[in-house]
Amino acid sequence: MGQVGFGCGRWSSSTVGVGLLAGVSGTEDNDHMFDSSRVAMAQATLEGALEMPVALADGAQTRAALRTAQEMADRLEGWRAQLLNQLDETAGYADDGAPSAVAWARGELRLDDRTTSRLRAAGRTMRMLPGVGAAMAAGEIRLDHVAAFTGALRRIDHEVLVDATEGVLLPLAKQAPPADLRKAIDRVDELVRPERAVKAWEDGMDKRDIKLARAGEGFHLTGFLDVELGARLRSFLIGASSPRSQGDCEATDDSVCGGRKDLRTAAQRRADALSELLDVAAAGGVPSDRRLRPQVHVMVDADWLDHEPGAAPPELEGFGPIGRDLYGYLACTGDHTEVLTDGVTGGPTPFAAVLNVGRTRRLATAKQREAVRARQRGHCANPGCRHRIADVHHVSWWRRDGGPTDFENLVGLCRSCHMNAHAGRLEITVDGAGGFVFMRRFGASKREIDDRERLNRRRLSDYLRELGTVRVGVRPKGPTVAGPQGVTADIRSAATARAMATAPVTAPVTAPEHEAEVGDVTALRHLRRHTLTPRT
Template identity: 35%
Template sequence: MFDAEITADLRHAAQALVDAPIELATTEQLAEVLGAVASTQALLDGVLARGLAHFSDAGGPEAAGAANAKAWARRELHLDAGETGRLITAARTTQTLPRVAESLRAGRIRLDHVHEFSAGLKKADPVIITSAEDYLLDVAERSEPSALRAEIREFIEAVHPESLDAAYIRGMDKRDLQVSKVGDGYAVTGFLDIATGARLKTVLDHLGAPDDRDDRRAPSERRVTNLDRLLTQVLEHGLPSRNGFRPQLYVTVDLERLQGMPGAEPARLHGWGSIPDLLLGRLLCDTDVTPILTGAHVDDGRRDHGGHNHEVPDQPSDRRRPGSVLDVGRSQRLATPQQRIAITHAQGGRCANPGCHNTFLELHHIDWWHRDHGTTDLNNLIGLCPRCHHLLHAGLLHARREPGTGDVILTTGEGHRLSDSDDRDRALRRLLVRRRLREIRQLVHSSGIAA
């Protein structure tokens, strides 16, 4: 039996929070309030989705004189038809993915995460999403919806990489760039293919980074000012470097992909995602290739049901071996170009501070060069954007490596842990999920099923 008093209690609790003198709260209290509001909002969004779906199925809109649920919600809830449709679809998704439903009801994910699962179910065979539900849910509970979207897209592309080639060809056909005199300046319009757009974004990210720690200009102002400076220097001398490092594009590709093995994952362009083999082949024609060891085949007794060894992450004792060839100790203070490539790859091209997505990185010694007599070794370096680097030197952030795992841990000045890096269990789950997706891809390849 449904208790109608719940609605009155909900309104009373919400009104009490609205009337509270929130401006008098401390920052710690505000953080607690914001966390409670966000988690409660996620719970209420889930109730709204479930309620709309049940209301529609039970004939509620017709009984209320509306043509359908979208018409009723537009009239009574002031929701547009698109939002109502997404809410009802989200309710159907939670029926298909029960663990996602459980996480939403517990407030561990938001409705926007469920929308990403809905989009994944629509774009791909549900077996792809259901096979990876545990891992994708782990991503959702740790990350923002855009990160989940990127992960789902990566899984779909791993099963159907041929769709990347078709999209790449469509993009090449739409290429255009125009610089037109408009009013007091010039308007830049157009559409760039993946490679050209990635190069332009890399340069603009490079130009948009602060010149120093005291640079308070807006990123847009920095980009335009530095773009003018760049164009002047290119016309005179060629593309300049910054701190001895020129902006680069980074493409990561597995050896299996280079060997043309069925089921291998597509190559990934940092800042974009998966790319087709057509583009990979063109980029490999005039690029430097740096081999990086990211895992090892270890027979530790963990086998799948087929008796095959799982690919597992390097053990802590093994981590030092791949990096040792890049270590320079105290022989020089600044990181080498090879170390920068390794750090950029390890961090996915983003700042090491959780939640910060800045892509221009300055390398920092975890054990400081002067204060702690730290070494310029790969294990002692992390990449931080200029702002977060400044926070660290100001004492508002601290960095250390966790004993045993070697994971980088960032904490606030008060010691609150910010880093929530993947543990070994999650890394193993990711590898197992990818193995399952490779098997699906191989099945599709061998049976000739159309993507």
């Protein structure tokens, strides 16, 4: 490896990370040996890069160096995980008199036991899932992604997980944060083990508790809430703890939030909302946000109600997928709203025309707002934004462009993205396929924001439908459908699913009693939304 020079009075981006990454990465000549001298060379290169004065880096150099530093850190974390797993597998710790790899790392590396166990498990996962190991070594995923795969190995059959990893999970991990990967793994787990969601609900009810203990000048509140109660409390706190303006305080005679801006932290607002709940509960009312009572929303696809294989399970807003039993309980106590999101109405008129009002009114109707919320799952449409929908915006503006109040021209945005759209920093257009294209403007230039999340959701949905073709009707506490050779639940891979998908179904599927008729879902696909008002 050539020499690298560093100037004392300048910053050189070309020196950052090149030698280090080359030193750690293997080559064809060293595939069958471990060369310790290369580790020393990589260390020397890193030390040279760290000597450069960070204060002299301009904006472009800082961003480039941060990207390189992140890649280096990710790759080194993967390397460290592999080394700890190797130390554990070969009992190399014994040469230093340590009883275990965890004890050795505690004494030699000053790592706590939890960190060592996590790294060691990650190294094992990288070995059991070679594609994950290669992606980690290349800096394409992070340690948190590997940890998600580690959890998946404990729950999902290895052969099924390998197929899912190669087909959809690893490409998703390379583009999405670990939280999205964990959700996708849960979807795969729900398909191959549908009883898991039911057991999770039942276990959650058994664990529920609240503890209130005296702590210093106040009380310390801890506990565990089951899915349904936790979702209701979360919905209430979100609605009742929104920041208040001067007008809100005067209207409610509230002295807590004086001034033009609410200076309370989010945690303080939630505590005040809980106090307000206690004050008004006896009167039979609840605090509200913009005159709307807090609600819990459950989204369920008609395909799931019709037992389509691989259909997405019901999703409780603020929590995630839920099982059939909890869905039945919530559906029994909630209001039902059917929302058209895809397909046609049975004739030549597209589904959106049912909701369109054109130029007859400026603001979106209640039905349109519900449809927008259902289409976007309650989140802002701007790719990467996880905030809740606050406003419904005309893509072609009502006044400036003469845009109609039609469903395909309406997009749900959070408050910040809505303001950026009107300030000219965010440009939105219709993509012609039921979605939107977002462009971020930088002065005279603009750049499209990749909507990777929507692409990844579609890819995952397609994969699960393919995987579930021989699992039609396999639901907890419900009827099952027998496939070829009596196969009902032992699906091994997507290849098996593809081979068996064309075989005739030998038993009919009937819906549970609590499910309503959904009609001809081949002609009309929609979401059934259950809107639940929290009880107090």
